[in-house]
Amino acid sequence: MSASRTAVSRSLLTPFNIVAGLILAVGLVITVMRFTGGLGAVTNLSDYNPWGLWIGFDLLVGVALAAGGYVTSAACYIFGLKRFHSAVRPAILTGFLGYALVVFALHYDVGRPWRLPYPFIVQPGTTSLLFEVGACVALYLTVLFIEYSSAPLEWLGFRKARNLVVRLTMVLTILGVVLSTLHQSSLGALYLIAPSKLHPLWYSSYLPIYFFVSSIIAGLSMVIFESSLAHRYFHDKMDETHRRETDGVALGFGKAASLVLFGYLLIKVIGLAVDNNWHYLTTGWGAWYLVEVLGFVALPCYLYAVGVREKNLTIIRRTSGLAVLGIVLNRLNISLVAFNYHLPSSERYFPHWMEIAISVFVVTVGILAYRFIVTHMPILYEHPEYKDAH
Amino acid sequence: MSISRRKFLGWMGAAGLGVTAGTKARAASNAHFEGYPNSLAVLHDTTRCVGCRRCEAGCNKVNDLPAPATPFDDLTVLDRKRRTDAESYTIVNRYGAGGEGQAPLFRKNQCNHCLEPACASACFVAAFHKTPEGAVVYDASVCVGCRYCMIACPFEIPTYEYDKALAPRVMKCTMCHPRVLEGKLPGCVEACPVEALSFGSREEMLKIARERIRKQPERYVDHIYGENEMGGTSWLYLAGVPFRELGMREDLGVTPAPKLTSGALGAVPIVVGLWPVLLTGIYAVSKRKDKIAEEEKRQAVAQAVEAADQKAAEAMAKAREKAEKEKTGAIDKAVKEALAEAERKAQEEAAKAAAEAAAPTDDTAEGPEGTTPPAPSDPKPTEEDA
Ligand code: SF4
Ligand code: SF4
Ligand code: SF4
Numbered sequence: 001m002s003a004s005r006t007a008v009s010r011s012l013l014t015p016f017n018i019v020a021g022l023i024l025a026v027g028l029v030i031t032v033m034r035f036t037g038g039l040g041a042v043t044n045l046s047d048y049n050p051w052g053l054w055i056g057f058d059l060l061v062g063v064a065l066a067a068g069g070y071v072t073s074a075a076c077y078i079f080g081l082k083r084f085h086s087a088v089r090p091a092i093l094t095g096f097l098g099y100a101l102v103v104f105a106l107h108y109d110v111g112r113p114w115r116l117p118y119p120f121i122v123q124p125g126t127t128s129l130l131f132e133v134g135a136c137v138a139l140y141l142t143v144l145f146i147e148y149s150s151a152p153l154e155w156l157g158f159r160k161a162r163n164l165v166v167r168l169t170m171v172l173t174i175l176g177v178v179l180s181t182l183h184q185s186s187l188g189a190l191y192l193i194a195p196s197k198l199h200p201l202w203y204s205s206y207l208p209i210y211f212f213v214s215s216i217i218a219g220l221s222m223v224i225f226e227s228s229l230a231h232r233y234f235h236d237k238m239d240e241t242h243r244r245e246t247d248g249v250a251l252g253f254g255k256a257a258s259l260v261l262f263g264y265l266l267i268k269v270i271g272l273a274v275d276n277n278w279h280y281l282t283t284g285w286g287a288w289y290l291v292e293v294l295g296f297v298a299l300p301c302y303l304y305a306v307g308v309r310e311k312n313l314t315i316i317r318r319t320s321g322l323a324v325l326g327i328v329l330n331r332l333n334i335s336l337v338a339f340n341y342h343l344p345s346s347e348r349y350f351p352h353w354m355e356i357a358i359s360v361f362v363v364t365v366g367i368l369a370y371r372f373i374v375t376h377m378p379i380l381y382e383h384p385e386y387k388d389a390h
Numbered sequence: 391m392s393i394s395r396r397k398f399l400g401w402m403g404a405a406g407l408g409v410t411a412g413t414k415a416r417a418a419s420n421a422h423f424e425g426y427p428n429s430l431a432v433l434h435d436t437t438r439c440v441g442c443r444r445c446e447a448g449c450n451k452v453n454d455l456p457a458p459a460t461p462f463d464d465l466t467v468l469d470r471k472r473r474t475d476a477e478s479y480t481i482v483n484r485y486g487a488g489g490e491g492q493a494p495l496f497r498k499n500q501c502n503h504c505l506e507p508a509c510a511s512a513c514f515v516a517a518f519h520k521t522p523e524g525a526v527v528y529d530a531s532v533c534v535g536c537r538y539c540m541i542a543c544p545f546e547i548p549t550y551e552y553d554k555a556l557a558p559r560v561m562k563c564t565m566c567h568p569r570v571l572e573g574k575l576p577g578c579v580e581a582c583p584v585e586a587l588s589f590g591s592r593e594e595m596l597k598i599a600r601e602r603i604r605k606q607p608e609r610y611v612d613h614i615y616g617e618n619e620m621g622g623t624s625w626l627y628l629a630g631v632p633f634r635e636l637g638m639r640e641d642l643g644v645t646p647a648p649k650l651t652s653g654a655l656g657a658v659p660i661v662v663g664l665w666p667v668l669l670t671g672i673y674a675v676s677k678r679k680d681k682i683a684e685e686e687k688r689q690a691v692a693q694a695v696e697a698a699d700q701k702a703a704e705a706m707a708k709a710r711e712k713a714e715k716e717k718t719g720a721i722d723k724a725v726k727e728a729l730a731e732a733e734r735k736a737q738e739e740a741a742k743a744a745a746e747a748a749a750p751t752d753d754t755a756e757g758p759e760g761t762t763p764p765a766p767s768d769p770k771p772t773e774e775d776a
Binding site: 035036037038039040041043045046047048050051074077078079080082109110111112113115116118119122123124125126127128129130131132134170174177178181182185186189190191192193194195196197205208 | 473474475476508510511512513514515516517532533534535536537538540541542544546548549550551552553554555556557558639641642643647648650651653654655657658661662665666669670672673676677679680
């Protein structure tokens with residue numbers, strides 16, 4: 001008894017836990033400052049730059065990277081790729097956590113977070129794309145929660161409720177895809193209203209389509225990326241099926257990601273041609289645009305293809321990291337870098353360190369929650385009592 | 391002040407009458423909304439503006455805004471570019487000063503009260519609305535503080551109370567809507583000492599502006615800023631230099647903001663309607679494919695089993711046949727061997743007899759050659775597989 005207790009307390013003082021603890025402590029202090037001193041006390045936001053890192057990273061990147069949930073469950077349940085089954089639960093979990101964190105982070109960003117339900121209960125502004133985003137994110141978070149709930153229900157042993165949830169799988173999956181299509185694309189469409197503020201290379205009437213298609217890339221790449229991380233750190237939590245299927249998932253998703261990246265590249269070029277924006281490519285903005293499109297779209301597209309052809313999992317896993325970075329870059333370019341491009345540099349925005357600290361804090365909360373859940377609940381393995389029940 | 395109080399009140403009445411028609415015009419799906427009829431507007435003639443900041447002071451007073459850091463009669467603030475902020479709904483900036491003998495130019499900045507406001511279209515709690523009188527007003531009691539209105543406004547007007555923790559508001563010029571409803575003039579218009587600001591119905595303001603351009607073409611550029619920009623605004627500007635030299639964007643176009651997002655919003659019902667059907671279709675196909683695959687698998691298995699059975703039977707039959715053949719072969723062989731043996735013995739005996747007989751006679755020597763026994767044909771068992 002006592003021996004095991006000391007073992008536990010010793011294992012709690014890992015470097016990881018110490019760093020995580022520090023981040024949480026700093027985050028909590030800044031949280032207090034934010035809610036007592038207002039946004040101005042902890043951010044560099046201004047009247048010219050009303051949206052900063054908390055929207056660019058926490059909302060736009062967060063939602064894009066949480067796309068793994070709908071992409072994987074659609075592949076498995078709708079497109080009938082049963083061999084990806086073991087990837088569904090971890091993807092749903094990260095999706096659910098991702099969206100939960102997005103909503104959590106929004107409480108820091110909006111001026112009066114306790115009014116977040118107002119658009120739905122007091123006065124809907126249906127002409128706003130933000131309304132669409134809000135409604136779909138709220139609904140999708142619910143859907144993800146129900147989808148994910150089969151794991152804690154198994155953990156807790158609520159057989160009946162769990163079976164009901166599993167029976168709803170198809171409906172939830174379709175609902176999830178519809179809601180994801182809507183809000184992933186409307187996040188891009190948010191910027192449609194500001195053609196005069198977003199650099200023409202990034203502004204396009206195709207923005208909603210770009211955001212939707214790139215969310216598929218983000219989803220596929222995140223599943224590969226996460227599974228390689230999970231393999232490193234939670235190998236002992238995985239069952240045989242999961243370990244066996246992971247390589248197949250990486251190959252299958254890598255192939256799909258390569259194709260979607262190619263399509264994405266194609267519509268990007270079409271967008272350039274339609275708006276006749278070629279001449280911007282020779283400017284400084286053009287160089288930066290080319291870095292994004294060639295280095296983080298074309299290159300991963302090619303590398304994925306090579307990895308799949310040579311069945312080289314190392315290439316595929318590294319490429320997934322590159323592709324994820326590409327999505328991050330794209331979202332930050334649109335929300336921060338190329339937004340307000342017309343303003344003098346003195347009026348431009350750069351995040352305050354406390355904004356960065358809160359973003360890191362939010363991600364840390366997510367990682368801790370993930371770790372708790374996969375070490376306690378049947379995510380990376382199938383619950384022995386429900387093995388055949390899929 | 392070029393407009394009398396009585397005339398002004400007359401417009402107010404007309405504006406009230408116009409409400410119904412305006413709403414209808416907006417409801418019509420593809421119609422171009424030209425603003426509420428008889429709605430009010432301000433005309434800012436920048437060629438008359440002297441940069442005295444009285445409008446700023448007037449605005450500050452009528453809106454009960456906090457006292458500024460530098461008093462309004464301190465004109466040194468004009469040395470740097472300012473913008474509207476949470477404590478000032480309007481500011482005056484100086485432009486183009488310093489050129490040889492060039493008089494400095496001034497422009498007052500505030501909300502332009504767009505006919506189809508970007509801020510209102512962007513707000514997800516509908517906190518903004520365009521009043522029939524012309525003002526775009528904001529309702530802080532529902533505002534969530536997402537600041538999307540600030541992203542959306544092409545004129546970079548709305549500001550936010552970033553320093554308030556509990557009840558931060560979006561702050562912007564109200565076109566003095568409460569005062570206008572009381573029949574008073576906007577604070578800034580009332581305060582202007584040189585009539586650089588005029589207030590009246592938008593139609594009337596446009597008429598006045600055109601009249602001034604026509605009368606003094608050398609004084610004005612032939613453009614009324616706000617007549618069509620972003621679909622038209624209720625704050626109109628005249629200038630003696632291209633508007634970009636007054637820090638105004640000339641690349642905004644004439645498309646009203648709601649049109650920019652209507653396509654994306656219109657796609658919602660399509661996605662909601664079509665996606666589930668398509669996805670269910672794909673699901674059905676993939677399920678059917680699964681089913682067919684399963685069926686085929688079952689058939690293949692059955693066939694394989696059948697084939698295996700058949701093969702086994704064939705093999706058995708063959709084995710039996712082979713065994714039989716071997717048996718008969720063995721008998722044949724034995725018989726043949728026996729026959730051959732018998733023959734050989736007979737020949738040997740015959741040869742012996744012949745030799746004995748040949749002792750006296752030599753000419754029967756070729757006898758044994760002609761009777762050489764034939765080699766027994768080997769009855770090889772058939773081993774080829776079927
Ligand atoms: S100028 Fe900006 S704040 Fe004023 S009505 Fe137009 S969009 Fe709204
Ligand atoms: S900040 Fe307030 S007024 Fe502006 S869009 Fe958000 S909810 Fe609407
Ligand atoms: S109309 Fe009223 S609120 Fe607007 S700038 Fe003039 S005084 Fe200020």
